[in-house]
Amino acid sequence: MAAEPAILSVQGVARSFGGIQAVDDCTFDVAPGRITGLIGPNGAGKTTVFNLITGFLGANHGSIRLQGREILGLAPHRVERLGVVRTFQHLRLWSKMSVIENVLLGCATAAGENVFGLFLRAGAVRVEERRAQDRAMEVLQFFGLDARANEFAEDLAYPEQKLLSMARIFATDAPVMLLDEPTSGLDSESLGRIVPMVRRLVDHGKTVLLIEHNMELISELADQVVFLHQGRVLASGPPAEITRDPALTEIYFGV
């Protein structure tokens, strides 16, 4: 499996907050077309790693490469345009906007988002907007949310809000999707809806890096697991290997 070149490569990344070393010499690869799970106990630095990759935080040192191109230090919107999108643990949906508008914001509408395009290229804007509407509906169908397209995002049930947070980044066409705890706060019935959905993302050519808390779910969800502890990568490998390692489970469960 070492033969497969990484689509996203994190090398020796470090970030401290005051005296706390949140991420320290963190190194791991994300294989294309796979689901990589980032696990570790609370405070291991998982979300910090997400923030570093997506440009919301700067690193003290290290390198993060997307298809060989350095992305560390770029602004979040530039990282997104290069092909890395993310969800948030607290979703951050545009709650006062409709479900379809949330997804439309992920669709390609460059002419209509440009003030000059808006007034000088009305025809192109109209065509683009119609395409975006079609694409957004398609994405909503894919996530089973098409019936709720015109409702406010805040009026969706929590599992549907989680699906919407995935749908709007799926719409962007960015190849790498970072999912921050896609299964947290869900009951078993909703899990049955979300877990296969994550699988289907990969079937559609996406690469997924996700943060997961549930050690039982990780085997079901991920092809590859990176175990983070105190900002360092303690181990990585197939989930069966990681979850069976007594040293790691001890750290994880604190027994």
Next chain:
Amino acid sequence: MTAYLAHFLVMVAIYSILALSLNLLIGYSGIFSLAHAAIYGIGAYSSALAALKLGLGFWGGMVVAASVGAFASALVAIPSLRVAGDYYVVASFGLQVVVLAIFMNWTDLTNGHAGLPGIPRPSLFGWVIDEPYKYVFLAAGFAVATWAICWRLTNSAFGRVLQAIRDDEIAAQAMGKNVVLVKIVIACISSALGAMAGSLYAHYITYINPSSFSLHESIFIATLVILGGSERLSGPIVGAFLLLAIPELLKFMAIPDTIAAPMRQIIYGALLIVFMLVRPEGILGRARHGR
């Protein structure tokens, strides 16, 4: 009587442009500005000076006004909108104070308190727009154009991005939106339109002085937006109409001038408080259902 009504309508049109353009910031972008009267003043002064000193006339003056207004706004917006949060309120307050000080103290250019008289009337294909009733058409035309521009900006992919930024800036960034650039662009557009209202005013009244562009005026324009309803495009127009009508109605009551002026302030203040309590979303309320 027609002249009186025409004057009222011209002022409603000018204040509608001011309120519509300010609402691009307050309502659609969630950026509160206290400098809109300064921008209005920049438009009035630069248009007047372009006409008086460079002989550019009304149309050239309006182009100068819009450019200078957008530029002044960019000067403040570029540093302050880079930082998330409410810094722009403070920065815009600073702009308001500085600009007013320039109007009052750069006497070689602005003539200080004495102001600038003799600003030429606009003309269109040789037809001089001198009577108030003629000016109604000009001002209303600009108000409609402003409304159309605002409609296009807010009912489009660009408008969606604005709303996304207003509701959750971090999410907008994560979705690839250049939040800082969009905010600077909308601040410049808002100011260019506000400055055009200043140009309309200067060439209508033909005389300007700093007192028309004070902080009070900024607050008054913000009041039009908030009372009219910032969630709808037409809200600010309703606000402008009503708040300009109140002092006119007071004139018909047997109230001496010395009481009427403070009465106006009291009525505005009371209205604001009442609205914040019973109808915080303004007269027209939300464009769509919601909480």
